[in-house]
Amino acid sequence: MIYKELDPFQSDDKFAKTGRAAEEQMAFYFKRFFANDPDILILNGIRLEADGDAAQVDHLVIHSHGLSIVESKSVHGKIQIKDDGQWIRWFGANQSRGMASPITQARLQEKFFRGILGKASKNEALFEKLPIDLYVAISDGGVIIWPPSGHVPSVCKADQVPDKIIDSNRLKAQAPGALELSKVNRERIAEFLVALNKPLIRAKAIPAHPEVPDQAEPVPKVIPAAIAPAPVSASVTAAADSTEPQGRNDKPPVCKHCGSASLELRYAHTYYFFCQKCEKNSPIKAQCPSCHEPAKLRKQKKEFFVECEKCKHSSVYFVNP
Numbered sequence: 001m002i003y004k005e006l007d008p009f010q011s012d013d014k015f016a017k018t019g020r021a022a023e024e025q026m027a028f029y030f031k032r033f034f035a036n037d038p039d040i041l042i043l044n045g046i047r048l049e050a051d052g053d054a055a056q057v058d059h060l061v062i063h064s065h066g067l068s069i070v071e072s073k074s075v076h077g078k079i080q081i082k083d084d085g086q087w088i089r090w091f092g093a094n095q096s097r098g099m100a101s102p103i104t105q106a107r108l109q110e111k112f113f114r115g116i117l118g119k120a121s122k123n124e125a126l127f128e129k130l131p132i133d134l135y136v137a138i139s140d141g142g143v144i145i146w147p148p149s150g151h152v153p154s155v156c157k158a159d160q161v162p163d164k165i166i167d168s169n170r171l172k173a174q175a176p177g178a179l180e181l182s183k184v185n186r187e188r189i190a191e192f193l194v195a196l197n198k199p200l201i202r203a204k205a206i207p208a209h210p211e212v213p214d215q216a217e218p219v220p221k222v223i224p225a226a227i228a229p230a231p232v233s234a235s236v237t238a239a240a241d242s243t244e245p246q247g248r249n250d251k252p253p254v255c256k257h258c259g260s261a262s263l264e265l266r267y268a269h270t271y272y273f274f275c276q277k278c279e280k281n282s283p284i285k286a287q288c289p290s291c292h293e294p295a296k297l298r299k300q301k302k303e304f305f306v307e308c309e310k311c312k313h314s315s316v317y318f319v320n321p
Contacts, residue, residue, distance in 0.1 A: 002031055003041040003062075003190045005267055007199040008320070022074035022139040023058050026158045030059065033162035039064060039183065040165075041190045048116055049198050055112035059137075060193070061165055062186045065172035065179065066131030068165050069113070071106045072158065075142025081155065083147040090145075103154060106134040120192060130179065133168050137161050195281065253318075256282050265304055265318045271297050288313050 006027055009020050027044045034040045043060040061068035073079070078090040087099045110132050118124030137158040138144055144155065156164060172178050181189075254261050255275035262276040265284070273282045288295040288308035295308040297317060306317040 001038055001041060002027075002035055002044070004043040004046070004194050004197075006044045007197070007266075008264070018074040018076070019072070022072040022137070022158070025139055026059055026070060026072045026137050026161065029159050029162055030061075033166075034061075039186075041186055043190060043193060045197075045199065046193050047198050047200065048112065048193070048196050050112075050116055053112070054198075055109045057109050057113065060113075062181070062190055063165070063169050064181055064186070065169050066133070066181070067113075068133040068135060068168070069106050069109055070135045070137050070161055071102045071109075072137045072139070073102055073142075074139050075144075076139075078143040078145055079138065080145035081147050081152055083149050102136040103134065103152075106136065106154075110134060116196070117189065117192075131172060133165070135161050135164060198279070253282075255280065265320055267299070271304070286317065289315065 006020075006023060011017060011020070023045065027042075030042045030044070034042055041062040043057075043062070045056075045058065046060050047054060047056040057069050058072045059070035061070065075089070077092070080088040080090060080096075082088070085101055085103075087101050088096050089099055090096050114127045114130070114132070115124075117130075118127035121127065134154050136155045138155065139158055142157075144157075146152070173180075252261055253263055253273060255263060255273070255278060257280045258275060258278040260275055260277035263273040263282075264276065266272060266274050271284045271286075273284060274280075275282070284297065286295045286297050286306050287293070288306065288311060290313040291308060291311045293308060293310050295306045295313075298305045298307050302320045303316055304318045304320075305314055307314050
């Protein structure tokens, strides 16, 4: 399932735009393959900061036997991989330019994420050995020139990545004593990472409807203190705030942590408000403004509608920029 969509994007730089297009293309294939699979969680665009450093993962896949980090690369011409690990972009027939290796970049991201998860869980030894596969996804329009030694297993076209993840997970499941992440632990890891996500570009949210609940739910501060191979289950301690569902509110929504109205409606497993000021999350438990019963949210581009199955009411709930 798609646990987290890509964060909002704003840039006039043509290279940034083409990079974003590659990420959107990969996100599209993940949705086609895994949108209805509850055992695989897709996090599109996760950026973490720690100790003055940061790491951006284009796509993170959490499955029963570990994680997969996918680095999307936009290629409109040809890209060449040499036996010594060099990467070269070709423009036309005779122009070329060197580039940093996406494989090396993915390895650095892997190390960063292992450290974050290990420290948070207080089980660094486990996350040192947790299987993490690395993939470089070349956009559909690109051509890969392979080195004389042959194909590089971790590099492929974007539409091939989901099948590679499925095959890798199947092989891991067949291995004796394979480490297995339970469904609960997969979801807790995903929730933890989304709560820590710090995108570089944050759009300013614009409240569009006065009838929006002012509510909040727990935001995880830690991931499971221990994650063990099945069938051993992990006990979890989550430090979090809790707020009971509130009734209908005739005021625009504000952050329950700092009171700011600078909110953005996001989706990560469920809909929630993200505060641009204090960078904390508040969940949404939508309520029908007509009959006051629990309702669902429906997204249409930048608009979010509250939909009530009981009285068939539908109205604008919130508008993102």
